Amino acid sequence: MILPIVAYGSPVLRKVCVDIKEDYPDLEKLIADMWETMSASNGVGIAAPQVNKGIRLFVIDSEQIFKNMDEEDNEDYPDEPGFKGVFINAHITALNGEEWAYTEGCLSIPKIREDVNRKESVTLNFVDENFAEHTATFNGITARVILHEYDHIEGKLFIDYIKPLKRTLLKRKLDDISRGKVQVDYRMVFPK
Structure with missing residues (x-):
């Protein structure tokens, strides 16, 4: 089932998320719904918040x-062909x-894209959808996508990395998103 995506300004996007156990209710369905929601909104990642x-x-x-890049662009990124997976x-x-620097966007903050500086590599401990434990290192674009989604579970957003002046200039657009004054081709839920 395609779930509505929570818009900027919703409190859940600013909360540090909690670890879960294997018996989390309907986890398998939630993961399937998140894949479907991500795909339907043309995203490359989505976090529970x-x-x-x-x-x-x-x-x-x-x-x-990588599927959408020209072959010569792929040579710039050592992590090609990318990674598809679940991180719990x-x-x-x-x-x-x-x-x-790389230009990022976010399904919860539509119509805004900005350059964000992130490290080239990330190592993390996590469990997959079967609760198998992993310690893995990811590089390049894959590391960036992971770090973007990881920020979501830490209550951070990509706009937190842009300079204060630029954020001030974006304030009206951000306020419009919070008020539901944004056109997207996927379902969204806005703060009350």
Whole structure:
């Protein structure tokens, strides 16, 4: 089932999420719904807070980014062909490499895209949808998508990384999103 995406200004987007246990109610269905919601909204990742759940869960599919790139662009990113997976109870253990800028957007903050600096590499502990434990390192675009979604489960948004002047200039657009004054081709739920 396609779930509505929570819009900027909703309190759940600013909460640090909690770890869950294997017996979390309807977890398998929630994960399936998140995949379907992400796909229907043309996203490459979605976190539980974006579907109004304050839990440490996100899914990513950075393979989609590489499918839409020209072959010469792929050579710039060592993580090609990308990664598709479920991250539950993720916790970062290391950030490495140089910071690099890349334009990011967010399903909860539609119509706004800005350059964000992030580290080249992330290592994290997490469990997958079968609650198998993993420690893995991801690089490049995949690391960026993971860090963006990880921020969601930490109560952060990509706009927190942009300079204060730029955020001031975006204030009207952000306020419009919170009020539901935005046109998107996916379902959204707005703050009360």
